[in-house]
Amino acid sequence: MTQTPTLEEIRKAPKVLLHDHLDGGLRPETIIELARERGHRLPSTDPDNLAEWFRESADSGSLERYLDTFTHTVAVMQTREALTRVAAECAEDLADDGIVYAEVRYAPELHTDGGLTLDEVVEAVLEGFRIGSTGPDGRQRIRVGTLLTAMRHQARSMEIAELAVRYRDAGVVGFDIAGAEAGYPPTRHLDAFEYLKRENAHFTIHAGEGFGLPSIWQAIQWCGADRLGHGVRIIDDITVADDGTVTLGRLAAYVRDKRIPLEMCPTSNVQTGAAKSIAEHPIGLLRRLCFRVTVNTDNRLMSGTSLSLEFAKLVEAFGYGWDDLQWFTVNAMKSAFIPFDERLALINGVIKPGFAQLKWRM
Template identity: 55%
Template sequence: MTNEVPDAMPTLSESLILALPKVVLHDHLDGGLRPTTLLELAEDIGHELPASDPDELAAWFVSAADSGSLVRYLETFDHTVAVMQTAEGLRRVARDAVVDLAADGVVYAEQRYAPEQHLQRGLTLQEVVDAVQEGLAEGVAAAAELGRTIQVGTLITAMRHADRATEIAELALANRTRGVVGFDIAGAELGFPATNHRAAFDLLRENLLPVTIHAGEADGIDSVFGALQMGALRLGHGIRIMDDVELAPDAPLETARLGLVAQWVRDRQIPLEVSPTSNLQTGGATSIEAHPITLLRDLGFAVTVNTDNRLMSGTSVSREMTLLASEAGWTLDDLEQATLQAAWAAFAHRPELERIVVDQILPGFEAARG
């Protein structure tokens, strides 16, 4: 009788990771433009960009965003938002986003954007939503023609430094049968707590629309606590949850002491929408190897892998996964766990998520092991 040696875990090459089915919950529409599209749309409206070559423009965005400051990072959106002020511009950007995500192996995506930022050329809030939804539908159809199946939900976002959150919440509720699956607040986090928008979150809770909130990215545990108070079912980034965890260097994980907020988040498996490269750019981590996502995973938190802004970070879901595998030691099992966490945390209806998991995610990872 011979001893059977178990099959080795497959090497996580870039090509293998690219082929994996993926879920992205945190991807900003105005942060994922193709440089070529940005150049063409800017020329149409006479908007001056910092570069006229697609590769040089892409490099500029990454460099400008790689400052260690969330405020500076957010300034790069002046250019992308500028070309998203017409129905045609919004449709094209939305269409491109879906096609690009599908090409990266994404089978379910939630696209978020703030309608209030797209009114400079006379569109109404509803016209903005109409244009984006048309573009997303066109993107799903275009991806299908290329042999890719992807489902997309929309997160309507309010800007946390403004005073339109209740109006934007009403807009989200009015479009919940047209692809809008949830609500978010975004923008400069420090100094603009989620609790400033209590009326909007009360309205959403009363009408049972799911909420995710940017929290724990550029502000600490109080921001996370405020998001939870407002009913967040997911946390955008959430990595500052580590501020509420005590663990000595090199100490066993079981010696970790969790504060009240961290304990609540872990006990209830509130998903963290983590975007590793973006967090490096805004100063939330010093390297992929040292990024809190791995420790949070090991401590039992529900972590998911996201892109945040693909243009500003020069990234994709596949690239984020490849970095975690090559620099933080993530295995295929780790990537599958994070993908399933994201799938079950999505705001689409449960039967749709079950279909995606059973028909796409599980077979895709099984094929990778084969």
């Protein structure tokens, strides 16, 4: 029995990803080709150098600076062909990393500069995921659900919410709101959240990353979020005494008691300053306290990461074994925005057998 999972072994494990941005996971080579076609100027036209530029620019400790790197990726995602290609490659890359189910999010309103309508953007991305999810043998390698994101500093959240509901039977599984948290509370978009609840639709809210507990409280108690994007700052409502005794504040206790999923992205959280280091990331304490924690990539290009690599970093930092990695994975599958029976089928038919084979192989 393998005691400590290696990166190569983790890649073989059936994993689940809930928080991944389409415009944050492009292949550098693709960015360069699409930029050349569009006449967009990049910091570098060498794939390795460009990848390094994205990582260094994102590694600033500032959420706002981190978000600035998306200027270049969004710029090359303005045509139907580009969006379909990027989505297909995204599905291929996730499947190659051993991911069996993923929810990938993007903001349709950011991809209309080339003349596409919001509906055309959604249809192009859905087509790309359909293409990329299918292997050479015609079998489905990965299931991808999409989340449509509204930008919290804009005023189009209702329009995007309606778009998500319109396409929910075609592959859109939920709604999200993202962007700089400070100064743009989720309560500005209450009409969209109320609409989604009336339509029995699922949604997550970026909260507790660039702003503190009020952001989390509003997302849950005012807006009714099903999940929290990041939620790292919930740690501010947890006190650890010198003797190791842990006391949960009212909000932290509510989040744990209600099993509200936390979409944590360790490397990204360190880059944006939401956590000091992987070893000091709140995920260690939150896992010990049995919060509904999930592990995610956020932006694979900017963080130079994959879900397997995120798991490997946690193994190194916290000494996690296969049981821990399976716990995170089952948490994620339980929290996905697809029907219960489909989640259960993946847990019992794919995830648990896959981990069992890895745990017990000699």
